[in-house]
Amino acid sequence: MFSFISQTWAVIVMNVRSLPRRLWMSLAMVLANAVVVAILLAFLAMDKGFEVTLKGAGSDDVALFLRGGSAAELNSGLGRDQVNLIATAPGIASNANGPIISAELYVIVDGIKRSTKTEANLPLRGLELTGIEMRNGFQLQEGRMFTPGTNELVVGQGVLREFEGFEVGNTLRIGKSEWRIVGSFSTGGNVFESELWADLNVIQSVYNRGSSVQTVRAKLSESGQLDAINAYVENEPQLNVDVQTEKAYFAGQSKNLSYMAWFGKIISAVMALGALSGALNTMYTSVADRAKEIATLRTLGFSTGSAFLGTLVEAMVLAMAGGLVGAVCAYLLFDGLNASTLGGSFTQVVFSFQMSGDLIAQGMKMALVIGFVSGVFPAWRAARMPVLLAFR
Amino acid sequence: MTTEHLFDLQKVAKRFVKGKDSITIFDNLDLSINKGDFVAIMGPSGSGKTTLLNLLGGVDQPTEGEISFDGQRIDKLSENLLAKWRANNVGYIFQFYNLMPMLNAARNVELPLLLTNLSSSERKQSVATALELVGLADRAKHMPSELSGGQQQRVAIARAVVSDPKLLLCDEPTGDLDRATADEILKMLQLLNREFGKTIIMVTHDPSAAKYANRTLHLDKGKFVDRELAA
Known part of the structure; x- marks a missing residue:
C-alpha cells in the first residue's frame, strides 16, 4: 500500500510538472472550466440574492x-x-x-x-x-x-x-x-x-x-400560530381572505422565480458538455504526449493503477484550477452586484447577487465532475498503454 | 534446470498476427543464461534481438514455450505480477536513456525505490550511493536537459542498479553515444558485472561493445548461434 501511494504520488507529480509542455491545451481546459463555473455561480448568486431578498422580508410573527x-x-x-x-x-x-x-x-x-x-x-x-x-x-x-x-x-x-x-x-x-x-x-x-x-x-x-x-x-x-385565525376565517362567512404568515408568503414568491437557478443550471450543463469535450481532447493529448514516460514507468514496475490515477488526478487538478479561477472571477465580478428584476407583483425587486461558501462548493463540484469524466477515459488508455512503447 | 541458470528458455515461440498473416519471430528457441553472465545479443535489424530482450524482461510474453527465471516460471504471470517481478529483479538501460525530463537526476534514480517500502531517508541514501557509483554525485540536482548524453546514460545506469536487481537488461545502451563515451559506459557495465555480480544481457549492433561481454549470441532470422558453440 505504501509503495502504491508513493508511486502514484510520483506519477501525479511528474504529470503536473510536465504540464508546461502542454501549456496552451491545459490552459484552454482551465479556462473552459473557469467559464462554466463562473456562469453557474453567477446564476446561483443571482438566485440566492433574490431568495434572500424575498425570504428576508418575511416574518413568522x-x-x-x-x-x-x-x-x-x-x-x-x-x-x-x-x-x-x-x-x-x-x-x-x-x-x-x-x-x-x-x-x-x-x-x-x-x-x-x-x-x-x-x-x-x-x-x-x-x-x-x-x-x-x-x-x-x-x-x-x-x-x-x-x-x-x-x-x-x-x-x-x-x-x-x-x-x-x-x-x-x-x-x-x-x-x-x-x-x-x-x-x-x-x-x-x-x-x-x-x-x-x-x-x-x-x-x-x-x-x-x-x-x-x-x-x-x-x-x-x-x-407562527395561525390556527385560531384560520378557524375564525373559516367560520366567518363575511370574510373572503387567505391568510398565511408573511414568511410563507415571501417564500412562495421566491419559489415562483426559482426558474433563474434552473435556467443557470441548464445553461451551465450545456456549456459543461462543451468544456468536457475540450477537456477530453486535452487529456487524450496529455496521455499521447507522455506515452513513452508512462511506458518507461510501467517497464520499471510501476502499476497500472498508478498510471490510471496519475492521469485522473491531472485532469481533476486542471479542472479544479479552472473551478477556482471561475469561482474567484465570479466572486469578484458578481458578489454584491446590484440588480433588479420583475417580482411577483409585476414590480421591480432590487436585490444583490450573493456568493457564499455553499454556492462556491456547488461550482467546484461541477468542475470536479468535468475533471473526473474528462480524466477517466484517458486514464484508462494510460493504464492500458503498451509497455513496449518504452523501447521505441 | 539448475540453480546456476538465471534464465532457462524452452521451446519458446513468438508470433505476431498482422491482418491475416502470422509472422514468426522465433520458433522452438532454447537458451540458458547463467547467473553472473554478461551476454551480448547481436544480429541484423529484424532478427528478433529486441523481442528476445522483451521476453527476458517480462514486458512481452511468448506465444508458446516456457521462460524460467531463477527456477520460477514467468511466462504465465499476469501483467501486474510481471510488473512486480520486474520491479524486484530487473534494471533497464535504454538506448535513449528514457529519463523523466521533469525530474532531476536524483529523482530519476529514486523512481524504482518508490516501488519498495524504503523510507525517504533510506531512499536518499541509496540514490546517493548509486550516483556515487556512476560518478555523478555532484550532478544529483541537475535536470536531464542539463546533462550530456553520456551523463544521462550514467544516470539511467544508476536508476537501473539503485534497487540492487539481479539482472540488468540493456537495449543498445551505447547506440546514441560517441565511441569514447560508449567505452566509459561499457566499462561501467563490466564493473557492475565483475564487481557486483550483476547478470547483464545487452542487445547491440556494435561488435566493439560486444567485446565487453563474456558471451555473445548471434541472432539471425529468429535463430541464434552461440559463437562459442559455433566455434
Whole structure:
C-alpha cells in the first residue's frame, strides 16, 4: 500500500510538472472550466440574492391577509368591512391602541433604471406607522419619516441605488400629484427596500381607492400560530381572505422565480458538455504526449493503477484550477452586484447577487465532475498503454 | 534446470498476427543464461534481438514455450505480477536513456525505490550511493536537459542498479553515444558485472561493445548461434 501511494504520488507529480509542455491545451481546459463555473455561480448568486431578498422580508410573527384566491399583493383587494372583521380575529397581538394591524395599499409607479435608462415598475406602498413598526430591521438611513396626511414619501435603499431621481430632498411628479422625498430607509437588504412608502390615507385619496386596501398585516400573539385565525376565517362567512404568515408568503414568491437557478443550471450543463469535450481532447493529448514516460514507468514496475490515477488526478487538478479561477472571477465580478428584476407583483425587486461558501462548493463540484469524466477515459488508455512503447 | 541458470528458455515461440498473416519471430528457441553472465545479443535489424530482450524482461510474453527465471516460471504471470517481478529483479538501460525530463537526476534514480517500502531517508541514501557509483554525485540536482548524453546514460545506469536487481537488461545502451563515451559506459557495465555480480544481457549492433561481454549470441532470422558453440 505504501509503495502504491508513493508511486502514484510520483506519477501525479511528474504529470503536473510536465504540464508546461502542454501549456496552451491545459490552459484552454482551465479556462473552459473557469467559464462554466463562473456562469453557474453567477446564476446561483443571482438566485440566492433574490431568495434572500424575498425570504428576508418575511416574518413568522406577522400574518398576511389577502383577498381569497389572490396570488400576490397587487391583485388583492379588501374593503374597510373586511379590515374591521380581521381586526377582531383571535390570535392577534394587541397594545394600548387595540389589535396591532396594518392595512396597506400597494400601487405601481414608474421609475427610471440607472443601468438601462428604461422605465420599470416600482411599488408605492401606503401604510400606517404601525406597519412600519412591523418591519424587522427597519432603519431610517437619511432624513425623516413621512408626515401622515401629507404628500411625503420615504424611499428604500434599493430604489435609491438602482433608480434615478429618488434622492432625499427631490420632488417627484407621480400621476397628477407632486411628492416630496423626505427620507430613505433600509430593512436589512430585503424586498421592502425596493419600495416607496407613504401615508395610507393620502395614497387612498390620490388614487381614488376610497377606504379599500390590498393587504392587512397583523402581529401574531404567538409566532407562527395561525390556527385560531384560520378557524375564525373559516367560520366567518363575511370574510373572503387567505391568510398565511408573511414568511410563507415571501417564500412562495421566491419559489415562483426559482426558474433563474434552473435556467443557470441548464445553461451551465450545456456549456459543461462543451468544456468536457475540450477537456477530453486535452487529456487524450496529455496521455499521447507522455506515452513513452508512462511506458518507461510501467517497464520499471510501476502499476497500472498508478498510471490510471496519475492521469485522473491531472485532469481533476486542471479542472479544479479552472473551478477556482471561475469561482474567484465570479466572486469578484458578481458578489454584491446590484440588480433588479420583475417580482411577483409585476414590480421591480432590487436585490444583490450573493456568493457564499455553499454556492462556491456547488461550482467546484461541477468542475470536479468535468475533471473526473474528462480524466477517466484517458486514464484508462494510460493504464492500458503498451509497455513496449518504452523501447521505441 | 539448475540453480546456476538465471534464465532457462524452452521451446519458446513468438508470433505476431498482422491482418491475416502470422509472422514468426522465433520458433522452438532454447537458451540458458547463467547467473553472473554478461551476454551480448547481436544480429541484423529484424532478427528478433529486441523481442528476445522483451521476453527476458517480462514486458512481452511468448506465444508458446516456457521462460524460467531463477527456477520460477514467468511466462504465465499476469501483467501486474510481471510488473512486480520486474520491479524486484530487473534494471533497464535504454538506448535513449528514457529519463523523466521533469525530474532531476536524483529523482530519476529514486523512481524504482518508490516501488519498495524504503523510507525517504533510506531512499536518499541509496540514490546517493548509486550516483556515487556512476560518478555523478555532484550532478544529483541537475535536470536531464542539463546533462550530456553520456551523463544521462550514467544516470539511467544508476536508476537501473539503485534497487540492487539481479539482472540488468540493456537495449543498445551505447547506440546514441560517441565511441569514447560508449567505452566509459561499457566499462561501467563490466564493473557492475565483475564487481557486483550483476547478470547483464545487452542487445547491440556494435561488435566493439560486444567485446565487453563474456558471451555473445548471434541472432539471425529468429535463430541464434552461440559463437562459442559455433566455434
